[in-house]
Amino acid sequence: MRIANLSGRLVLVTDTGAVDVEEASNGTFGPDPSAVYRDWPEFLAWAGSAALPAGKPFDQAALGAPVPEPAQVFAIGLNYRGHAIESGLDFPVEPPVFTKFRSSLAGPCGDLALPGDTVDWEAELVVVIGREARHVSAEDAWQHVAGLTVGQDYSERTRQLVPPAPQFSLGKSFPGFAPIGPVVVTLDELDDPADLEIGCSVNGEQVQKARTGDLIFSVPVLIERLSAVLPLLPGDLIFTGTPSGVGSGRNPQRFLSAGDEIVTWAEGIGELRQRCVPGTPHTTASA
Template sequence: MRILNLDGRLSLAVRDGAVDVETASGGTFPADVMSVYERWDEFAQWARDFSGAPDRSLDDAAVGPPVPRPAQVFAVGLNYRDHATEAGLGLPDRPMVFTKFPAAVTGPYGEIVLPSDTVDFEVELVAVVGRRARNVVESDAWAHIAGLTAGQDLSDRAEQLSGPPPQQYNLGKSFEGFAPIGPALVTPDEFADPDDIALGCQLSGVQMQKGRTRDFVFSIPQLVAHLSRILPLLPGDLIFTGTPSGIGWVRDPRRTIAPGEELVTFVEGIGEMRHTFVAR
């Protein structure tokens, strides 16, 4: 099952098109995309039983973020072994968690404004919570995930690492547009193995990052269990699960994003995001 935000309306991918959920469900489910996460089990059953034809074609210009207004956005640092190695850091003994503010969320296509010349790219798999999670054990964690989507943890490194000590992770990663997600939310059952998914990104046509989520330090079930021991995870919350090696900041010379460049982000089974960057 693939969930889309088309022109701000909850939509379901159907064959080579999509269907407007409010119309197809006779108003059982409203058009507001966020409303579905509070009723995820009910909606998922309806969507799996739906057998109608698409009522619109897919147009990139219409596609918005599949979770436009999350209550909480968590992100995990150093969650790939090769990324920890390239950063010259040891593997963490528990998830290294920071946040991206929800106002940073944007869609999978379009322009993003560069606040400086120190903006870096970080392709990520993003898990979307579909059921309130509190003190969840790892074996039950996938049952609390509505689906997966692609994300970029864009980071203004100068702001992120300002200090001393460096304490601006949240702000440096939360400029407007710095949390693009999409193009669809895909339910875990659509993947051959939701714990082993390929992902990567290209900047101006050059492959920068490439990895597989089987190389996580902490799996999605481990992240859900860890976070839910501390606070409730709410329907529609986002968990950015970390980035593989290849980020620009540790390259020699450093490679950050310049105005006019295009960043293409790919996650297997979900699709591509494409963003161009403009100067402030």
């Protein structure tokens, strides 16, 4: 099953196009793309047995973030060994966790306004929680996942690393800095949800490519560690970390400029596409 947000409405994407869920379910499920995760078991049961109508063709540009209003957004740092090495940091013994604020979420295609001249790219697999998880073991963790999508953890490095205390969440939460999509794909659609190719290109040049099987902390382990501290709620998002190849890890460093096009993909899910445009410059106060 491939779930999307088409012009603000919950749809299923099939071989023939988009099927409006509210219409197809005769109102059993509403149009809100985020609300469906609160009724995930019921929705799965309906979708598995429903005789869906033919889908309608749609414009990819009309797709929004497939989960536009999660209660919580978790992001994991240094979760690929290559990225830790290029960052000059030790491998973590616990998942480093920060957030991307919800207002940074965006759909899979569109403009990315650059608030400064040190904006970096970070391709990521994103987990969507389908069932509340509290003190869940890694062995049981996949049962709490609704599906997977693709994300970008765009980062304004100057704001992120301003001394004396880095501001990861602020530096990664400018408007449009968390595009996700184009769809949420349920696990049964993927040959191996634990090992997907993921990558990113800038102006057609491949800058990142890895497999999610190389994560230091796998999806089940992330759910285990996070749910040991606080409940993971239906519709929550987990950005699982980025592989090596970010601009700040290059010599010389490379950052995004107006006119650049970034394409991010994950095997079996789809791709994101952003075009960089000038934004409102940000300032940082001196201590």
